[in-house]
Amino acid sequence: MQVTINGKNYDVEKNTTILKACKDAGIEIPTLCHDDRLSPSGACRLCLVEVEGWKNLHTSCTAICKDNMVIQTHSDKVIKGRQEVLDLLISNHPLECLTCEKSGACKLQDYCYEYGITEGTYRWEMKKPYFDSSNPFYNFDSRKCILCGLCVRVCDELQGTSAIGFENRGFETNVATPFNEGLINSTCVSCGNCVSVCPVGALEPKSKEKFRYWETRDVRTTCSYCGVGCQMDLVVKGNKVVDVKPAFDALNEGLLCVKGKFSYNFLSHPDRLKRPMVKKDGVFVETSWEEAYNLIVNKMKSVKEYYGSEAFAGLTSARCTNEENYLFQKMFRAVLGTNNVDHCARL
Amino acid sequence: MTNSISEIRNTDAMFVIGSNTTENHPIIGAVMKQAKKRGAKLIVADPRRIELAEYADVFLQLKPGTNIALLNGLMNVIIENGLQNDEYIKNRTENYEELKEIVKDYTPEKVAEICGVKAEDIVNAAIIYAQADKAGIYYTMGVTQHSTGTNAVMSISNLALLCGNVGVESAGVNPLRGQNNVQGACDMGGLPGDLPGYQKVFKPEVIQKFEDAWGAKLSGKVGATIGEMFEGIEKDEIKFLYIMGENPVVSDPDTNHVKKVLSHADFVVVQDIFMNETAEFADVILPAAAFAEKDGTFSNTERRVQRVRKAVNPPGDAKADWEILMNIMNRMGYDKNYANPSEIMDEIASLTPSYGGINYDRLENESIQWPCLDENHPGTKYLHEKAIARGRGLFMPVDYVVSAEMPSEEYPLIMTTGRILYHYHTRTMTGREDGLNQLAPESFVEINPATANRLSILDGERVRLVSRRGEVETTARITEIIDDGVVFMPFHFAEGSANYLTNTVKDEIAKIPELKVAAVRVEKI
Structure with a gap:
C-alpha cells in the first residue's frame, strides 16, 4: 500500500507504524519512549504527527499506516504540539543540566534545544522527589524521570526480571519496586539495562569518575567475561574507561549483564601488575623486562639442553585473544618442541 | 554451539540441562526468557531450582551425576511412543538399532528412581522435546564436569539426532562456553593434541604442513593435559611451567594438591594482570595488558569471531601478551616478527581452514562465525546444515554409571x-x-x-x-x-x-x- 509523507509517496508494508514508515523514508521523528525492540507504548507523546482527516495529532509510534494516508511530520501544528509536550515535560523536570551527569547525552536536553524550549511555562506543583540509591551500581532520581517507561519495559520484556513497575496514577505516577522496598530488596539483578535505555538522568550509573560525555570517545569491543561475546562501547576519557554502553547492532541487541555493564574498574585498580618481578630469596622484587626475558630465555635454553622438549609445559588462556593463544601454542610447538599445551577449557 | 544465540528466539522448545543460564550466560538467559514469553516450551534439568526452573514447563531436579540416566529415559519414552523422527534417522544417521537396544531398559520408573524425579515429568519432558518442530538443547559444565562427561555429551547428541534436531535452524546441540575466549583458545590449538583448527598433531601430513609454514621441527606426540602436566611435575619429568592468564590454585580441583605441585616445579613463569594465588608460586611474573588495553579477537560460544580493540594504555610497563610471547620467541632465536595482531590473524587464516576467510579488514564492519573458508564465504550460522559433518550422524549409545564418589556414612x-x-x-x-x-x-x-x-x-x-x-x-x-x-x-x-x-x-x-x-x-x- 501507499502513504504520502510530507508530500512524497512511499510504499509501505501492511501493519507498519507511521513512525517506522517515516524512519524508513529517512524522516526523523523525535521519540523519548520508543525502542524498536519493545512493544510501542505512546507514553511520551513526542512523536506526534498530523494525519489528513484525523481531528487530533497522533502518536506515530502507535498509529498504523493505512492505504493512501496523508501524513505531515513537521507542519506548524505538529511542531507546536511537540513544543507543548516538551514544555509539559520540562515544567516538571529539574533544570540541573549544569551538574547532571547525563548532560550531553540527554535526549530531553537535545530535543529542548532542537525545539527551542528554554524553560517550562507551567509553574505549579513539581513531582514528589523519591531517590533510590540502594543499588551499588546506579541511582534512581524520580524528579528527573519523564515516565517514558523504557526501564520498566526493558526489565520486563527483554531482561525478563520485572523488578520495577509503575505505582500510583496520574501526576503521582512513579517508577518503583514492589512495596517501595528499594532496588536492593527487589528481584533486580543489577544488569543496568534500564540505565542503558534511560533517555534522561533519572537512572544514572554511580561513576567513580567525573566526566562529561563530550569529553569522551567510544571504543567498540567485546566483553571479556563469559562466552556470550556481547559487544559494547567502552566510554573513554583520557586514558580511563569511565562508562560502558551496550551495542545495539550486535548479538546482544542492546543488553548487558552486571559484569559487562559495571565491572570495569579492575582496569585501573592500583593492584594491577605494572613491572616484571622475580622471586629472590622468597620475595618478589621488581625488575626490568630485559632482565626478566633473559632469566626466562636462559632457563628455557638450559632446560631444553639438559632435559629436552618434553620438560616444558604451558597453560595458555581462555581469557586472552585468539592471536595470543595462537602465539602461545606456536612458541611451545615451534620453539620449545613440545605439544604440552593446555588450558582451563575443562574448568 | 551448533546453532546461534539469535536462533533461540524462534525455537519451539528449549531443553536446558546442567546450565544455570541466567547467572552464567545472562544474555542467553534473557533470550531464553524472551522465547518462553513468545510461546516456546522450556524443560530444565538441574540439581538446583535455578531461576529458569521458575519459567519451565517441566523442571527435573535431578541428583548430581545422573544426567545419562535421564537422557536415556527421555529417549526411552520417545521411542516407546513412536515420537522419533524416522525419516531423519533413516536418511541422516547410523547405529540407531544399538541405541534402541540400550535405552530400552531405561523406563521412566527406573530413571525416576535413579534421578530422584517423578516418572511423569520424564514422560512430559520427552513429549515436549519430541513434539517440538525445532528444539534446542543447551548445556554447560553441569553435563561435562563428571567422570562420565563425554558420554553425557554423546547422550545429548543421541537425543538431538533421534528427533532430527541437528542441522536445523533454531535447534541443535549447544554447549554454552564459560569464558570469553575459551572457544578461541581451543580453536587456536591450545590443546595437547590439536594444532589450530583442530588439526591433529598425530597426523604426519598436518605436522608436515605446519613444519613447512613455521620453519621448525615439530613433535607428533600428543602432549600433556593439565592433570598430566601436574603428574609430570611431581615425577620430575616436567621442569618448566609457563602459565598465561590462568589461576589453577583456585580454579582446579583439589587445591592442596595443586599447591604442592606448583611448589615442586623447578621453574614457573606467570603472566597475568594481577598478582593471584597461583602467581605466589612463580619464579618470574610478567605484567600483561587487559582486554581494553590491546587489539585482538575473541571467538564466542556460537563460533563468532569478534574484534577486541585497544581503548586505553596498559598500566606501568605492562605489555600485551602477544608482544611478550613474540619477544621471548625472538630471543630464543625464532625470528618471526609481527607488527600487530592483524598480521598474526593473517597467519592463522593461512593455516586454519575454518578461519580461512577471516581478516581484520572484514572484522572492522562485521563479525564472522566459523567455518569461514575463504574471503567470499559469509561464515556459518549453524552447523551440519546440508549433511552431518562426518557424513551420517552416529548414535553413540551409552549406559549410566554412578559417579566416582557416592555418599557414604563418613561423607553422607x-x-x-x-x-x-x-x-x-x-x-x-x-x-x-x-x-x-x-x-x-x-x-x-x-x-x-x-x-x-x-x-x-x-x-x-x-x-x-x-x-x-x-x-x-x-x-x-x-x-x-x-x-x-x-x-x-x-x-x-x-x-x-x-x-x-x-x-x-x-x-x-x-x-x-x-x-x-x-x-x-x-x-x-
Whole structure:
C-alpha cells in the first residue's frame, strides 16, 4: 500500500507504524519512549504527527499506516504540539543540566534545544522527589524521570526480571519496586539495562569518575567475561574507561549483564601488575623486562639442553585473544618442541 | 554451539540441562526468557531450582551425576511412543538399532528412581522435546564436569539426532562456553593434541604442513593435559611451567594438591594482570595488558569471531601478551616478527581452514562465525546444515554409571559446585569491584532446610565442610533451591574455596575433572 509523507509517496508494508514508515523514508521523528525492540507504548507523546482527516495529532509510534494516508511530520501544528509536550515535560523536570551527569547525552536536553524550549511555562506543583540509591551500581532520581517507561519495559520484556513497575496514577505516577522496598530488596539483578535505555538522568550509573560525555570517545569491543561475546562501547576519557554502553547492532541487541555493564574498574585498580618481578630469596622484587626475558630465555635454553622438549609445559588462556593463544601454542610447538599445551577449557 | 544465540528466539522448545543460564550466560538467559514469553516450551534439568526452573514447563531436579540416566529415559519414552523422527534417522544417521537396544531398559520408573524425579515429568519432558518442530538443547559444565562427561555429551547428541534436531535452524546441540575466549583458545590449538583448527598433531601430513609454514621441527606426540602436566611435575619429568592468564590454585580441583605441585616445579613463569594465588608460586611474573588495553579477537560460544580493540594504555610497563610471547620467541632465536595482531590473524587464516576467510579488514564492519573458508564465504550460522559433518550422524549409545564418589556414612552428602552471577571465575577481576563484593561478599554453601535440621545448622552460621581431600570453613545458606542430601558451593572464592573439597577423578576421554560430584560432610563449628 501507499502513504504520502510530507508530500512524497512511499510504499509501505501492511501493519507498519507511521513512525517506522517515516524512519524508513529517512524522516526523523523525535521519540523519548520508543525502542524498536519493545512493544510501542505512546507514553511520551513526542512523536506526534498530523494525519489528513484525523481531528487530533497522533502518536506515530502507535498509529498504523493505512492505504493512501496523508501524513505531515513537521507542519506548524505538529511542531507546536511537540513544543507543548516538551514544555509539559520540562515544567516538571529539574533544570540541573549544569551538574547532571547525563548532560550531553540527554535526549530531553537535545530535543529542548532542537525545539527551542528554554524553560517550562507551567509553574505549579513539581513531582514528589523519591531517590533510590540502594543499588551499588546506579541511582534512581524520580524528579528527573519523564515516565517514558523504557526501564520498566526493558526489565520486563527483554531482561525478563520485572523488578520495577509503575505505582500510583496520574501526576503521582512513579517508577518503583514492589512495596517501595528499594532496588536492593527487589528481584533486580543489577544488569543496568534500564540505565542503558534511560533517555534522561533519572537512572544514572554511580561513576567513580567525573566526566562529561563530550569529553569522551567510544571504543567498540567485546566483553571479556563469559562466552556470550556481547559487544559494547567502552566510554573513554583520557586514558580511563569511565562508562560502558551496550551495542545495539550486535548479538546482544542492546543488553548487558552486571559484569559487562559495571565491572570495569579492575582496569585501573592500583593492584594491577605494572613491572616484571622475580622471586629472590622468597620475595618478589621488581625488575626490568630485559632482565626478566633473559632469566626466562636462559632457563628455557638450559632446560631444553639438559632435559629436552618434553620438560616444558604451558597453560595458555581462555581469557586472552585468539592471536595470543595462537602465539602461545606456536612458541611451545615451534620453539620449545613440545605439544604440552593446555588450558582451563575443562574448568 | 551448533546453532546461534539469535536462533533461540524462534525455537519451539528449549531443553536446558546442567546450565544455570541466567547467572552464567545472562544474555542467553534473557533470550531464553524472551522465547518462553513468545510461546516456546522450556524443560530444565538441574540439581538446583535455578531461576529458569521458575519459567519451565517441566523442571527435573535431578541428583548430581545422573544426567545419562535421564537422557536415556527421555529417549526411552520417545521411542516407546513412536515420537522419533524416522525419516531423519533413516536418511541422516547410523547405529540407531544399538541405541534402541540400550535405552530400552531405561523406563521412566527406573530413571525416576535413579534421578530422584517423578516418572511423569520424564514422560512430559520427552513429549515436549519430541513434539517440538525445532528444539534446542543447551548445556554447560553441569553435563561435562563428571567422570562420565563425554558420554553425557554423546547422550545429548543421541537425543538431538533421534528427533532430527541437528542441522536445523533454531535447534541443535549447544554447549554454552564459560569464558570469553575459551572457544578461541581451543580453536587456536591450545590443546595437547590439536594444532589450530583442530588439526591433529598425530597426523604426519598436518605436522608436515605446519613444519613447512613455521620453519621448525615439530613433535607428533600428543602432549600433556593439565592433570598430566601436574603428574609430570611431581615425577620430575616436567621442569618448566609457563602459565598465561590462568589461576589453577583456585580454579582446579583439589587445591592442596595443586599447591604442592606448583611448589615442586623447578621453574614457573606467570603472566597475568594481577598478582593471584597461583602467581605466589612463580619464579618470574610478567605484567600483561587487559582486554581494553590491546587489539585482538575473541571467538564466542556460537563460533563468532569478534574484534577486541585497544581503548586505553596498559598500566606501568605492562605489555600485551602477544608482544611478550613474540619477544621471548625472538630471543630464543625464532625470528618471526609481527607488527600487530592483524598480521598474526593473517597467519592463522593461512593455516586454519575454518578461519580461512577471516581478516581484520572484514572484522572492522562485521563479525564472522566459523567455518569461514575463504574471503567470499559469509561464515556459518549453524552447523551440519546440508549433511552431518562426518557424513551420517552416529548414535553413540551409552549406559549410566554412578559417579566416582557416592555418599557414604563418613561423607553422607553430595557437594556440587558452580558459578554465581556476581563473580567471574577466580575473582581476580570481579573481586576488585566494590559493588559486586557488596552483593556477593564471601564463600557460602547452600543447604536444604531438611539437611540443615538434621545437623542443627542455622542460616548464616559458620560451618566446616570436609571431603576425602580437604576441608574448608564457610557460611551456611539454608535454602529450598537445593535438594535434601545435596549441597552447593560457588568456586569463585579463594577464601573458603570449594576446590579444597572437589574430586580430581577425570573423564577418561576429555580429561575433565568431576567437579560436580564430591562426597562431603558438613560439621558445626
